[in-house]
Amino acid sequence: MSQSEQKLLEQLSERDYPHGFESDIEQEIIPKGLSEDTIRFISQRKNEPEWLLQWRLKAYRHWLGMKEPSWQKLIYPPIDYQDISYFAAPKSGPVLNSLDELDPEIKSTYDRLGIPLEEQMMLAGVAVDAVLDSVSVVTTFKEKLAEKNVIFCSISEAVHQYPELVRTYLGTIVPYTDNYFAALNSAVFTDGSFVYIPPGVRCPMELSTYFRINARGTGQFERTLIIACDDSYVSYLEGCTAPKRDENQLHAAVVELVAMDRGEVKYSTVQNWYPGNKEGKGGIYNFVTKRGLCKGTSSKISWTQVETGSAITWKYPSVVLQGDDSRGEFYSVAMTTHLQQADTGTKMIHIGKNTQSRIVSKGISAGRSQNSYRGLVKIRKSAAKARNYSQCDSLLMGNRCGAHTFPYFEIHQPTAIVEHEATTSKIAEDILFYCTQRGLSRESAIAMIVNGYAREVLDHLPMEFAVEARKLLAISLEGSVG
Template sequence: MEEQDKILHEVTSQEYKFGFVSDYEMDTIPKGLSEDVIRMISAKKNEPEFMLEFRLEAYRKWLKMPMPDWAYLKIPPIDFQDIIYYAAPKKKPQYESLDEVDPELIETFNKLGIPLEEQKVLAGVAVDAVIDSVSVKTTFKETLAEKGIIFCAFSEAVQEHPDLVKKYLGSAVPTSDNFFAALNSAVFSDGSFCYIPKGVRCPMELSTYFRINAAGTGQFERTLIVAEDDSYVSYLEGCTAPMRDENQLHAAIVEIIALDRAEVKYSTVQNWYPGNKEGKGGVYNFVTKRGICRGESSKISWTQVETGSAITWKYPSCILMGDNSVGEFNSVAVTNNYQQADTGTKMIHIGKNTKSTIISKGISAGKSDNSYRGLVKVLPGAVNSRNFSQCDSLLLGSTCGAHTFPYIEVGNKSSVVEHEATTSKIGEDQIFYCNQRGISTEDAIGMIVNGYAKEVLNKLPMEFAVEAQKLLQISLEGSVG
């Protein structure tokens, strides 16, 4: 027991290793939110009229919405007038090569381990780095352009491909979808835009790295991915934030549209600053992610590893409109100390013969609360649909909580929906078995947790799987109570 306490102490006193602040000049606007602020954001970004309309419509809807309180989360009141809604690195880079980039920025990327530089070419990842909601650098743009793939900052897409943006923006997540989606639609500053033309298989993983840097700012980025007929793309998203005593708000939107036979794979490793071990500070992560399988036989899969954030409120969803379309959700959510997570998915079956799979692994330690919340809805027209859901929770210590709230709604006789959930702790016999073979308790727990999460980690692209595995180890190894 003493040893376990020691290990637990070690783990809970782990420093957040991404908690540095980069000192580059920021271009910010005054705190607060009003129509004027929205006009100012839109003007700063030199946006066409339709974007301003989109923002204002969202803002007006947002004003009428109450803050949602249904999640199993204790959310302290948020003063939305006390947030800076726009913060951009001042020297907005328009670089030809990395040499011209602000060295401070490069330093940041190096600390983050973002493969921006030449040596990372081998890694074969095209990165769009977003700092404080403004896209600063997109790599491999030319290579991608040859194939007709558009991968750029959202603001750039607004300028250069307004037709595409206008056509798809808000089609998966309408402005009035929910409180945080409306807020994001009103104030989002930047994000990534990705367009894969017909029949193109994206030759490399596309990646966005998000970072909140400036103090007192909220981050509101927006990602839009459109996959045309018979195309394929795998997309990665990573995020970090500096350590601060105050809570920072992050309300993002990701929209995916998959047309006939297209496949989109979206992977996230979310590692926002979770607050210190007393639960002070940390990022409030309220994210709306939704994909529409609009075409027949299209496929969208979400894979997420959630280790950060003080509060996570996130439900990556699939709307399976096209016949034979497929939705997948694979998640590992880890909470420690005073973190709270309420995360899961929605699978809405509309088309015939649609299939969805949900694998959710929750791990809670410390004094944290970890909830799975999911909806599987089969409409009467979605004949022969199939869903399988499995939600497992692992409890490490007697002061944490693990909760499951699935909703299943089935409206026809030919569909089959299965859900199962279990909650348990690491068996003493498992630890004993490892100890007996000369494996220390700490290593044994690391092994068991990694084995437990393996089903999901295996779905991550290679580069991410390694990082995710490390993150899991940092967050949890040895924390058995």
């Protein structure tokens, strides 16, 4: 490292995670620990029907017999599941329909996050569901969505208002037997969003959920379910942040999507959970199961993710291509700095005929971080003429970080066509000199190069979020250049 870089590094590493504040909101938090009683408490607190409680308990009992996965390229101390509080809620009560009813402190929390709920509603025409710790605190734009019979509410509310829909789909795409963290989530999930787009409806606005972990010593276990009926379309975005803490906090979410005939779901994530400090202390453990089912013919599910946060990321948004002619897409930028570790990728399971999938993964590693792409392309015998295209690029900054690619292919159908390309590159000194010679600082040159590198993925985000994601990539790099 040159002297000037060392200087830059020193200056910049003092910069902070901008969302690291903690809000002083009156909260109800249950004592730490996990047992059937904890689950009964959560279920009772949420006034849930018996079937849901029983489902939670089955998941819990199943989980007790499971082992935490160990195949991922992630190193972290054992998680003490008894040392987590499984329910935290602002005291101010039930879900609100308008911002006027919102606790001013909660609202200011979102304002400080740069998520001006009000403004966003007005200008962008985005409907927002805001989840603070375990509960959804506000869902905006309900009336406008109701005109089109679109349902967008918290999953707790949906359990009461639309029990048949929830019961029909919950746990069918990601069953609680799927994996360790999905089982845990099924047992203790507290809130999340529910979306139902009726047949023939194109959702008139972007739907968006912001998740925020605020309370100390808690985990966040949200669950999202999106149903896109025949000939419908929805674009959904989630964003997430958490306060800076020395402790590691667990986030184990489940997202289930289902698309019927010609239905389409576009799901975008900008994940910015607190990544820990530069010595690797603190940060969110992000163990997430996301899966979409292209149930209908010619249906389409597209995942776009920009992952910059979390100390540990374990996440493989997948698509099961069951309907003939269905399409699955995965566009990902995963950036790790300092001591962050990410093991992320996708699974594309081809079952129907003429199904197509496309994977574009861009890993960016800096500092002493480890960044792995892990992807499975499985083409079953039934999937005649299935096609997959995968492109996995890694960009390394400095020589203390690692980038790894683990592609898996299981092809059982001779007419399938599968293409895979992978590259690994560094930001060469020549490129940086070219940019600085034109007047850019090293830092903005790197931000520009990284954004250019990630552009193919960022272009798939809804416009206003693409702008946000670009800034986020640049901010996250600060202090890890070198």
